[in-house]
Amino acid sequence: YQLFSKEGEQVGRVNGLAVMGGDSGVVLPIIAEVTPSLSNSEGSVIATGMLKDIAKEAVQNVSAVIKNITGKDIANRDIHIQFVGTYEGVEGDSASISVATAVISAIEQVPVNQTVAMTGSLSVRGDVLPVGGVTYKIEAAAQAGIQKIIIPKANEADVLIEDQYKDQVEIIPVSTITEVIEHSLVGNEKKNIVDKLKKVSNVKWNFDMPEVVPASIENMKKSGTGSKNA
Amino acid sequence: YQLFSKEGEQVGRVNGLAVMGGDSGVVLPIIAEVTPSLSNSEGSVIATGMLKDIAKEAVQNVSAVIKNITGKDIANRDIHIQFVGTYEGVEGDSASISVATAVISAIEQVPVNQTVAMTGSLSVRGDVLPVGGVTYKIEAAAQAGIQKIIIPKANEADVLIEDQYKDQVEIIPVSTITEVIEHSLVGNEKKNIVDKLKKVSNVKWNFDMPEVVPASIENMKKSGTGSKNA
Amino acid sequence: YQLFSKEGEQVGRVNGLAVMGGDSGVVLPIIAEVTPSLSNSEGSVIATGMLKDIAKEAVQNVSAVIKNITGKDIANRDIHIQFVGTYEGVEGDSASISVATAVISAIEQVPVNQTVAMTGSLSVRGDVLPVGGVTYKIEAAAQAGIQKIIIPKANEADVLIEDQYKDQVEIIPVSTITEVIEHSLVGNEKKNIVDKLKKVSNVKWNFDMPEVVPASIENMKKSGTGSKNA
Amino acid sequence: YQLFSKEGEQVGRVNGLAVMGGDSGVVLPIIAEVTPSLSNSEGSVIATGMLKDIAKEAVQNVSAVIKNITGKDIANRDIHIQFVGTYEGVEGDSASISVATAVISAIEQVPVNQTVAMTGSLSVRGDVLPVGGVTYKIEAAAQAGIQKIIIPKANEADVLIEDQYKDQVEIIPVSTITEVIEHSLVGNEKKNIVDKLKKVSNVKWNFDMPEVVPASIENMKKSGTGSKNA
Amino acid sequence: YQLFSKEGEQVGRVNGLAVMGGDSGVVLPIIAEVTPSLSNSEGSVIATGMLKDIAKEAVQNVSAVIKNITGKDIANRDIHIQFVGTYEGVEGDSASISVATAVISAIEQVPVNQTVAMTGSLSVRGDVLPVGGVTYKIEAAAQAGIQKIIIPKANEADVLIEDQYKDQVEIIPVSTITEVIEHSLVGNEKKNIVDKLKKVSNVKWNFDMPEVVPASIENMKKSGTGSKNA
Amino acid sequence: YQLFSKEGEQVGRVNGLAVMGGDSGVVLPIIAEVTPSLSNSEGSVIATGMLKDIAKEAVQNVSAVIKNITGKDIANRDIHIQFVGTYEGVEGDSASISVATAVISAIEQVPVNQTVAMTGSLSVRGDVLPVGGVTYKIEAAAQAGIQKIIIPKANEADVLIEDQYKDQVEIIPVSTITEVIEHSLVGNEKKNIVDKLKKVSNVKWNFDMPEVVPASIENMKKSGTGSKNA
Ligand SMILES: [Ca+2]
Ligand SMILES: [Ca+2]
Ligand SMILES: [Ca+2]
Ligand SMILES: [Ca+2]
Ligand SMILES: [Ca+2]
Ligand SMILES: [Ca+2]
Ligand SMILES: [Ca+2]
Ligand SMILES: [Ca+2]
Ligand SMILES: [Ca+2]
Ligand SMILES: [Ca+2]
Ligand SMILES: [Ca+2]
Ligand SMILES: [Ca+2]
Incomplete structure (x- = not known):
C-alpha cells in the first residue's frame, strides 16, 4: 500500500525520507495531531512508530522548537506524532524536520505541500543539522514522484544523484526550520508562522533573581566556597 | 465459550477481528467503559488484555482521536479498554478502529450494532489505514455469523474470499473513523456524533504567542543563532 | 492455618477460589479496605499478594466498575486489596468478582456472607465472564465447608462435580456483578447498592465539545485531511 | 554491635523478630519517623533496609492501617521506616506488626516498651495473620533478654520452646493491631490510641453517587449491556 | 588531585571517609547545595556519585532528619548531594552523617570545619549507628593531615590505630546527629542549629482524626471484622 | 561535517572538548535552549545525545547551579541541552562547565565567544573540578583553530602540549563557574551575570521551623530517643 500522497496538500502530514537496509531510500509519512x-x-509529546533511542531523543529536541512557538499553552495540549508503517522500528534523527513541520502544520491548521519530501536533523534552537544517506533518499523520493526535496545545507556536497533524476526533482538546501516552513507549507498564513519563528528565536525569557536573605558579611568572609566563587 | 455476540446492540462493545497463528481469523471482542x-x-487511558508494544502504541494513536471528541473534560475521566480473552497477548494495530468505536459508544452511550465486525488501523487524525490478513479475518467473521464487515478502503483489493462467503457477508470499505461510526452505531444520536467528528477535524486550537521580553536590537545583531534563524 | 472463615459475615472480606498445580482447588481469601x-x-488502587501480569490487569478492570460506583470521590481514597497467603504469586483473572465484592463491601460498610465462595472474571462494564477450573474450585469449596458457590453463567455447562458434593453446596450462576452482590452481601443496605449498580450502568457522562476556533472555510477546503474526514 | 535495646522505652522504635538461615532467630530493630x-x-511511605518484594508489599498493607488512623493529614507527611542492619535484604511479611507499631508510636509520640519483641503479619483491616518460625524467634528473643513476646493467636499452637525459656519470657497471642498496641506502648495516651483504632475500623467513608445525566428510557431498552446489568 | 581540603572552613562541604579495596581508607569529600x-x-533530594542501593537508601534515611529540620518549606527546595570523584560507585551507609552535615551546613549557610573528617550511619530519628572499617578510615584521615575524626560511639571499641597516629588525631565518639553538628560546624549560629535539632526530636505532628460517618450500631454488631478489632 | 564554529559568537552554543578512543581529543558542540x-x-532539564550514567549525573550537578541563578521561575521553564553528533554515546563529567555555560547563555540571551573551547567538571556549588585527558583535548582544539581553551586550575600541571601549539592557543585555568563565564561570554550584560553568580553563592534560603505541637515534659523524659538526641 502506498501510505504517502505525492500531490495536493494536507494538514499535519509530511513526507519524510528514511534509509532502509543501508543503501535504499524510502518515503516515510509522518502524521501529527494536537x-x-x-x-x-501538563501537556505530553507522544510519538508512535516503534522509535528507538536516538529517534526518541530527536523528538525531544524537536519539542524544544515546538514549545517556543506555542508558549505556555502547550501545558493544555497533547502533541501526537505518528510514524506510519514503521513496525520494524525507526532509528536516527533525520526525520526531525519532518516531525517539526507536521506538528507546526497541525498547530496552525495550515496545510503541507504533499509534492515536497524532506530530510534533516534539528537543533533545539532551530538549526538544521546534517544527516546521512542523502543521495539514497533523494533517488527514492524522485522515483516515488516527489517534486521538491528539502535537505540540510551542510549535506549539499553529498548529493551525487544519477542524471535521470536531475530534471525530475528540485533540491532545496536549508539551514533553519524557518526555511523548511517557507518551502513546505502552503497558503497565506504561512507568512505569520515564519514571522513567529523569527521573533521567538530572539526573545529573552523572564527569570527573576531568587528571593533571598543575604548572609551576613561575617559569614561571607568565613565561608570558603563563598570567597572562592566571589 | 463464545465471548462475542453476533446480534442485537450493546453500548461499549465491538466485534474486532484478529489473525491467529498466521493464517486463521478470529472474532475478538473489545469492551470499553468511561x-x-x-x-x-488527569485522565488515564487504560488498556488490558496483555497488549504488546505495537498494540499499546495503537491505543495511544486512538487516544488522539478520542481526546479531540471529548475536549478538556477528558482530564476528569478514565477510559478503560478491555481486549477479552487474549491471555496470550495482542500484537499489531489492526484493532484500532474497533477500540475507537467501543470508546466512542461508551462516551456517547449510543449502542454498537453487534451484527458488524471490523478491522483497521487508525491515524492520529482519524484516517483509516491498511492492515494485514483481511481475507482470513473476513472468512472467520462470516463463519461466526457476522453480517457486515468494515475494512480499510486501502485493503479493498486484498479481499479474496471464497464464493460461499460472498452472499453471506457485506464488505464495507472505509477511509475515516467517521465512516466507521456511520456503519456501526445505531439509533438517532449517531448523526450528532458524526457531525461532531467532522467539526473536530477542522478546528484550530488556541495557542497564544509566548509572553516574551524582546531582546535588544544590539543583541539580535550579535547573536549568531538569531541571525541564522531570522 | 486456615486463613478463611466459612461462617458469619465480615466487611471487606470474600472467599475467592483458585486452582493450584493445575488440578486442585483452594479457597483464597481476599481482604479489602478503603x-x-x-x-x-489522586486515589490509588493497591493490590498485594505477588500478583502476576494478568492478575494485575484484572484488578485494573475491576477498578473501572469501582470508580463508576464511587464517582469522583475516588480521588480522595486509596483502595487496598490483599490476597492472603499467596507468597508464590497469583495469576489469572478469575478472582475479579471476589475483588470487586470485597471492595464494594468495604466502601459501603455492608458485610459479606462468609458461607459463600465465588469465582469469575469481570468486564469493565460489570459483565461476569467465564473462567477455567470451575469443577476443581467447587469441590475444594465444598470440602472446606462452604455452602454457596457463585460461578459465571457461561461456565454452567462445565460443572461436573461428584455426587457427594451435589447436596452439600448450592451453585449460583450469574451474569453481572449486580447479581454477585445480591447473592453475597447481607443486610438491608444491600438493596441500595444493587440499585446504585443498576443506575450507574446506564448513565451518560458529561463531555462538552472542545472549546474551538473554527478554521476558515478556505482552510477547510484546502486541507486534504479535513475533506477526507468530512 | 547490639543494635537493639532490651530495656526502657523509646518513641518510634520496635524490637522485631526475624529468621536467619532457616533455623535461627534474631532480634531485628525497626525505627520509624514522621x-x-x-x-x-502527597505523602510518601519510605521503607529502607533492602526490602524484597513480599516485604515491600507488607509495608503497603501496613500503610492501609496507618492511613485510617491519620486521616487525610497523611498527604502532608512522609512516613520513614528503617530496618536496621539488614544489608543482606529482608523478605517476608512477619515484621508487619512491628512496622505498624513503630509508625503509630512515631505519629502519636507515645513510647514503645523495649522489653517487648513481636512478630506477626497484618491485614489491611488490622487483623494479625500467622507467620513462620515462631519458635526460633521466641528462643532468640529470650536469649537476648527480651521479657515479653507478642505473636499471632493463629500461631499459638506452633510454640514449642525449650523448658529453659518458659519462665524467662511471657508469650502474648493477639488477633488485632489494637491488641498489639495495648501490649507494647506505654503511658497514659495509649488508651486514646486504642480507642481511635476501634472507632476507625467501623467508619463508613463518604462516597457521593456520581454526577450523572440519566440516559433516556429508549436508550436503556436498546442497550444490551444496560439491560443485562439491570 | 587532592579533591578535599584539610584546613579552613567551607559551607556545604564535608570530609567523609570510605574504605577502598577492603583494607584501605580514603578521604571522600561530599558537597551539598540547596x-x-x-x-x-514538591522538593527533590538528588544524590550523584554513582551511588549503589544501600548508599541510596542511606540518603533516604538522612532525608528524614533533614525534613524534620526544614519543615514544610522543603517542598520548595531541591537538595543536591554530590559525592566527589566516585566514578567507580559508592556503596554502604557510612557516609550518612557526612551527608547530613553537608546538607545542614548548606541549609543554614554555616561553615563546616575542614580539619574534621567523619564516618557514621544514621537512623531516621537522628541516632548515629555503627559502621565498618573504622581503623582503616582513621589511619587514612591521619595520613591526609586531618586533625579530628568523628566516629559512632558504638565503634569506640573497634579503634585499633597504630601509635604514630595517636598524638596526631583526636577521635570524637558520638551518639546523635546533634553531637556531630556540635563538633563539625563553626561560628555563632551553630548553637541555634543544635537547639533546633533538640526541639525537633520531641515534637508531635498534627494528625486530625479522619472525617467519618459512624456506621450504625446494628452494622457494628454484624460486622465480624469490626467486632474483632473492637 | 564540521559541527562546531570557531569564530563569531552565538547564543546557547559552546565548544566543549571530549576524548575519543582514549588518546585523541575532539571538539564537541553543546547547544542549549530555554x-x-x-x-x-514543574520545569524539566532534558539532555539529549545518548548520555551515559556519569554524564547524566553531571547534568544533574549542573542543574543545581542553574536553579540557583534562575530562582523559582525555573518551574515554568524547560531547559534543553543537546550534545551534537554523539550517536555513540557520551560518558564522563568533563562537559559540565560547557553545559552550564550554554544554558546560562540561553537563559540570559547573552552570546558565547565561539573562539573559545572548554573542559571541566563542576560541583553543585559552582567549583570547577579536575578532569582527564586535558593535553589531548588542548591539542585537538588547537588543531581545529580554537584560540582560547578554558581548563580547571587543578589540571594546570597536567598540560604537556607540544611546542607547535604553545603560541597558537591561550590556556585559561579557572576555579569557579564565575570565571568560566567571564572568559567565555561576550557583551555588556556579562558583568550582570557575573554579579548574579557571586551574590547567589552567599545567600541563605528561607526555612521556617516546622509548625509543631511541643510534646509534654513528661513524654520528653520518658522517650529514650528524645533524651538521647537532646
Ligand atoms: Ca503526569
Ligand atoms: Ca531562546
Ligand atoms: Ca486538528
Ligand atoms: Ca498520576
Ligand atoms: Ca482530592
Ligand atoms: Ca457507562
Ligand atoms: Ca510525586
Ligand atoms: Ca473501613
Ligand atoms: Ca518525631
Ligand atoms: Ca514530578
Ligand atoms: Ca508554574
Ligand atoms: Ca547556597
Whole structure:
C-alpha cells in the first residue's frame, strides 16, 4: 500500500525520507495531531512508530522548537506524532524536520505541500543539522514522484544523484526550520508562522533573581566556597 | 465459550477481528467503559488484555482521536479498554478502529450494532489505514455469523474470499473513523456524533504567542543563532 | 492455618477460589479496605499478594466498575486489596468478582456472607465472564465447608462435580456483578447498592465539545485531511 | 554491635523478630519517623533496609492501617521506616506488626516498651495473620533478654520452646493491631490510641453517587449491556 | 588531585571517609547545595556519585532528619548531594552523617570545619549507628593531615590505630546527629542549629482524626471484622 | 561535517572538548535552549545525545547551579541541552562547565565567544573540578583553530602540549563557574551575570521551623530517643 500522497496538500502530514537496509531510500509519512491534554496540569509529546533511542531523543529536541512557538499553552495540549508503517522500528534523527513541520502544520491548521519530501536533523534552537544517506533518499523520493526535496545545507556536497533524476526533482538546501516552513507549507498564513519563528528565536525569557536573605558579611568572609566563587 | 455476540446492540462493545497463528481469523471482542478519573488532575487511558508494544502504541494513536471528541473534560475521566480473552497477548494495530468505536459508544452511550465486525488501523487524525490478513479475518467473521464487515478502503483489493462467503457477508470499505461510526452505531444520536467528528477535524486550537521580553536590537545583531534563524 | 472463615459475615472480606498445580482447588481469601488517599490529588488502587501480569490487569478492570460506583470521590481514597497467603504469586483473572465484592463491601460498610465462595472474571462494564477450573474450585469449596458457590453463567455447562458434593453446596450462576452482590452481601443496605449498580450502568457522562476556533472555510477546503474526514 | 535495646522505652522504635538461615532467630530493630512531606500534594511511605518484594508489599498493607488512623493529614507527611542492619535484604511479611507499631508510636509520640519483641503479619483491616518460625524467634528473643513476646493467636499452637525459656519470657497471642498496641506502648495516651483504632475500623467513608445525566428510557431498552446489568 | 581540603572552613562541604579495596581508607569529600525546586509542588533530594542501593537508601534515611529540620518549606527546595570523584560507585551507609552535615551546613549557610573528617550511619530519628572499617578510615584521615575524626560511639571499641597516629588525631565518639553538628560546624549560629535539632526530636505532628460517618450500631454488631478489632 | 564554529559568537552554543578512543581529543558542540515548560507545575532539564550514567549525573550537578541563578521561575521553564553528533554515546563529567555555560547563555540571551573551547567538571556549588585527558583535548582544539581553551586550575600541571601549539592557543585555568563565564561570554550584560553568580553563592534560603505541637515534659523524659538526641 502506498501510505504517502505525492500531490495536493494536507494538514499535519509530511513526507519524510528514511534509509532502509543501508543503501535504499524510502518515503516515510509522518502524521501529527494536537489535542486537549489528558492532564489538567501538563501537556505530553507522544510519538508512535516503534522509535528507538536516538529517534526518541530527536523528538525531544524537536519539542524544544515546538514549545517556543506555542508558549505556555502547550501545558493544555497533547502533541501526537505518528510514524506510519514503521513496525520494524525507526532509528536516527533525520526525520526531525519532518516531525517539526507536521506538528507546526497541525498547530496552525495550515496545510503541507504533499509534492515536497524532506530530510534533516534539528537543533533545539532551530538549526538544521546534517544527516546521512542523502543521495539514497533523494533517488527514492524522485522515483516515488516527489517534486521538491528539502535537505540540510551542510549535506549539499553529498548529493551525487544519477542524471535521470536531475530534471525530475528540485533540491532545496536549508539551514533553519524557518526555511523548511517557507518551502513546505502552503497558503497565506504561512507568512505569520515564519514571522513567529523569527521573533521567538530572539526573545529573552523572564527569570527573576531568587528571593533571598543575604548572609551576613561575617559569614561571607568565613565561608570558603563563598570567597572562592566571589 | 463464545465471548462475542453476533446480534442485537450493546453500548461499549465491538466485534474486532484478529489473525491467529498466521493464517486463521478470529472474532475478538473489545469492551470499553468511561469512569470518573482516579486523579483530580488527569485522565488515564487504560488498556488490558496483555497488549504488546505495537498494540499499546495503537491505543495511544486512538487516544488522539478520542481526546479531540471529548475536549478538556477528558482530564476528569478514565477510559478503560478491555481486549477479552487474549491471555496470550495482542500484537499489531489492526484493532484500532474497533477500540475507537467501543470508546466512542461508551462516551456517547449510543449502542454498537453487534451484527458488524471490523478491522483497521487508525491515524492520529482519524484516517483509516491498511492492515494485514483481511481475507482470513473476513472468512472467520462470516463463519461466526457476522453480517457486515468494515475494512480499510486501502485493503479493498486484498479481499479474496471464497464464493460461499460472498452472499453471506457485506464488505464495507472505509477511509475515516467517521465512516466507521456511520456503519456501526445505531439509533438517532449517531448523526450528532458524526457531525461532531467532522467539526473536530477542522478546528484550530488556541495557542497564544509566548509572553516574551524582546531582546535588544544590539543583541539580535550579535547573536549568531538569531541571525541564522531570522 | 486456615486463613478463611466459612461462617458469619465480615466487611471487606470474600472467599475467592483458585486452582493450584493445575488440578486442585483452594479457597483464597481476599481482604479489602478503603482509606484516605496518600495524595491530595489522586486515589490509588493497591493490590498485594505477588500478583502476576494478568492478575494485575484484572484488578485494573475491576477498578473501572469501582470508580463508576464511587464517582469522583475516588480521588480522595486509596483502595487496598490483599490476597492472603499467596507468597508464590497469583495469576489469572478469575478472582475479579471476589475483588470487586470485597471492595464494594468495604466502601459501603455492608458485610459479606462468609458461607459463600465465588469465582469469575469481570468486564469493565460489570459483565461476569467465564473462567477455567470451575469443577476443581467447587469441590475444594465444598470440602472446606462452604455452602454457596457463585460461578459465571457461561461456565454452567462445565460443572461436573461428584455426587457427594451435589447436596452439600448450592451453585449460583450469574451474569453481572449486580447479581454477585445480591447473592453475597447481607443486610438491608444491600438493596441500595444493587440499585446504585443498576443506575450507574446506564448513565451518560458529561463531555462538552472542545472549546474551538473554527478554521476558515478556505482552510477547510484546502486541507486534504479535513475533506477526507468530512 | 547490639543494635537493639532490651530495656526502657523509646518513641518510634520496635524490637522485631526475624529468621536467619532457616533455623535461627534474631532480634531485628525497626525505627520509624514522621516528617513533613517533600511534596505539597502527597505523602510518601519510605521503607529502607533492602526490602524484597513480599516485604515491600507488607509495608503497603501496613500503610492501609496507618492511613485510617491519620486521616487525610497523611498527604502532608512522609512516613520513614528503617530496618536496621539488614544489608543482606529482608523478605517476608512477619515484621508487619512491628512496622505498624513503630509508625503509630512515631505519629502519636507515645513510647514503645523495649522489653517487648513481636512478630506477626497484618491485614489491611488490622487483623494479625500467622507467620513462620515462631519458635526460633521466641528462643532468640529470650536469649537476648527480651521479657515479653507478642505473636499471632493463629500461631499459638506452633510454640514449642525449650523448658529453659518458659519462665524467662511471657508469650502474648493477639488477633488485632489494637491488641498489639495495648501490649507494647506505654503511658497514659495509649488508651486514646486504642480507642481511635476501634472507632476507625467501623467508619463508613463518604462516597457521593456520581454526577450523572440519566440516559433516556429508549436508550436503556436498546442497550444490551444496560439491560443485562439491570 | 587532592579533591578535599584539610584546613579552613567551607559551607556545604564535608570530609567523609570510605574504605577502598577492603583494607584501605580514603578521604571522600561530599558537597551539598540547596536550590529552588524544579517543581512548584514538591522538593527533590538528588544524590550523584554513582551511588549503589544501600548508599541510596542511606540518603533516604538522612532525608528524614533533614525534613524534620526544614519543615514544610522543603517542598520548595531541591537538595543536591554530590559525592566527589566516585566514578567507580559508592556503596554502604557510612557516609550518612557526612551527608547530613553537608546538607545542614548548606541549609543554614554555616561553615563546616575542614580539619574534621567523619564516618557514621544514621537512623531516621537522628541516632548515629555503627559502621565498618573504622581503623582503616582513621589511619587514612591521619595520613591526609586531618586533625579530628568523628566516629559512632558504638565503634569506640573497634579503634585499633597504630601509635604514630595517636598524638596526631583526636577521635570524637558520638551518639546523635546533634553531637556531630556540635563538633563539625563553626561560628555563632551553630548553637541555634543544635537547639533546633533538640526541639525537633520531641515534637508531635498534627494528625486530625479522619472525617467519618459512624456506621450504625446494628452494622457494628454484624460486622465480624469490626467486632474483632473492637 | 564540521559541527562546531570557531569564530563569531552565538547564543546557547559552546565548544566543549571530549576524548575519543582514549588518546585523541575532539571538539564537541553543546547547544542549549530555554522554553516554556510542558507542565504547569514543574520545569524539566532534558539532555539529549545518548548520555551515559556519569554524564547524566553531571547534568544533574549542573542543574543545581542553574536553579540557583534562575530562582523559582525555573518551574515554568524547560531547559534543553543537546550534545551534537554523539550517536555513540557520551560518558564522563568533563562537559559540565560547557553545559552550564550554554544554558546560562540561553537563559540570559547573552552570546558565547565561539573562539573559545572548554573542559571541566563542576560541583553543585559552582567549583570547577579536575578532569582527564586535558593535553589531548588542548591539542585537538588547537588543531581545529580554537584560540582560547578554558581548563580547571587543578589540571594546570597536567598540560604537556607540544611546542607547535604553545603560541597558537591561550590556556585559561579557572576555579569557579564565575570565571568560566567571564572568559567565555561576550557583551555588556556579562558583568550582570557575573554579579548574579557571586551574590547567589552567599545567600541563605528561607526555612521556617516546622509548625509543631511541643510534646509534654513528661513524654520528653520518658522517650529514650528524645533524651538521647537532646
Ligand atoms: Ca503526569
Ligand atoms: Ca531562546
Ligand atoms: Ca498520576
Ligand atoms: Ca486538528
Ligand atoms: Ca482530592
Ligand atoms: Ca457507562
Ligand atoms: Ca510525586
Ligand atoms: Ca473501613
Ligand atoms: Ca514530578
Ligand atoms: Ca518525631
Ligand atoms: Ca508554574
Ligand atoms: Ca547556597
